[in-house]
Amino acid sequence: MASERWSPSTSERRWARLAAAATAALVAALTATACGGDPPAGLGAVDERNPLAVFLGESLGLIDYAQLKLRNECLAGAGYPQNLETMMDQPVPAFSMFVITPRTFGPTTEQEARRIGFGRDEQAEPSPVVSSDPNYDRAIDSCGGKAWDRLGDDVQDAYYAYFDLGNKISGTLMTTISERLDKSLPAKMLACVRAAGYDADDERQFLKTPRPALLGVPFGTVDPAPDTGWRPARKPGTIEVGPAIPARPYRPTAQESELAVAWLRCREQTTLADQQLTAAISVQKELVAKHETSFVELNPRIRRIAKQATELIGTS
Template sequence: MKKARWSSAIVLAMALGACSDSTDSSQSTESAASSNEGGRPAAVSGKSFDLIQGEKIDLLEYAVRKLTGSCLKDAGYPQMANVGVQRQNGTEMMFVLDGGRFRGFTSEKQARERGFGSVYPAEPARLVSYDKNFDKKLEECTDEANEKLGEDSRKTIEAYNEVANQVAGEFAVFLRKRVPSDIPALADCLEKEGFPLRDREAFLKMWDVKHFGIKLGANKKIDQWAPSPAKGGVQIGPPVAERPYTPSPQEAELAAAWYRCDAASGRVEKLLKDANATAAEITARNEDKLAELNPKIEDLAKKAADLVGSA
């Protein structure tokens, strides 16, 4: 089995406490049409890595997927085109800083409503292949899609991703050092609010709310679709609706107390100020590389928009 190759490969998550689920793909090739990041938000605010062209990288990835689907359809494999290719914003959002990244709430009302969980966005239909002929044509079509963007498009995008990962990596080092310094005071405040920790030392390391020993909420449950290796061929799973998160009553109260503690200490505002300053410093250290690559990325993005639109 050969896994599909795509243009964009930024993999370093910048958010502390982020987690991801992984599935065993050793038995199948899953197309990029099945990305589980959901659609793009109506607007994005709070950018601080101004020189990073994340939005354009996302556009280029979308273009490669879109062109790949068309190529497959022309070759007699319409599944990817029929499922549809959605533009994602994963790279762009990696370089957006706001209070939510540091577990900050905008109001006590929002804190009670959201708790500490996350809404799982809607997912498009999932396409999985156990067909070697499809896999081969998928790889060929992906190469063809990259060539349509430009002879050196793949090389350029990979070079850009390398710089972006360098920037993200340096910022992650800052986060690991800076964020924990505020947690002891937060823990003290929450204890005064009536939320003592069962394991303070563990909380100071990971600030996981499970260490308060309260019942947490959950996302709406759904029936999970699973492809069948025995069936073979190219299989398409159903799209998945958005799954909201409902905090437990105790969690809602803890979140409200968390907001009050942050409002009193200014933790989030101070952290955002330091984070934006650090982001600017890191970006400046990589400015020469970005100055060389940004015009190339912009040209590729214009070509991508001409070929597939901007979604």
């Protein structure tokens, strides 16, 4: 799980206390809404560090991957091996950022802040496969349907319904967290970065959206990908495979690294970091309660389909 990405620290212990309090409230809220005071059937135990762990993102990613692999194996059997040869070699968990940790809001150590600045390393992308062959188009549709059928009845409905549920949550989660923060924080952050030797070129804009990009410091870039501007020739009857994109590191400028350290210190000094975590757990709790009916209905179906997916493709 993504919660293993960070190491124990003062902020972790502080966060654990916040999480424990919020989880107690969550359990109480869910219990109160269930008939007769019993916990709602099917929802299962709540992760004390992250209420949205009830969202089965790994299972959803596994189902997605299994359908893709089964489809691509079918395509290969029909004489079109391109997709199977270029697809990712493991599932991609869905909505993995629901697992909120201190790292969700930025680097948590000065060492990490220096290394990554305000950027992110880019992950590898598989090749796009583009057909100009109507026979292939018919085969991919047919194989896609067969892949869903092998996973069980009404699988597609549950799959898309669960993505809808995830998107309802992800569409509001971070904006709601931001709305809950103390309204004096932008001014506090500005005062803090000024004390560290920085200033906003547009104070009004910074107080509205206090982003480090407004502090007049040049930012770095991700290393460019080796292939550029690929576009299929679209010759009728052909299937074209675009170049895969390798993983590439983000390289901050020296000034950005320095600012990232100051920014981290200011996030801690102004209590922004603490407030973000507190709000995150609180908002997650509310969202789980708001969508409880969907979780109770869909989680058992997703678990069942994921089990079938594991049996079919051998991925656990």
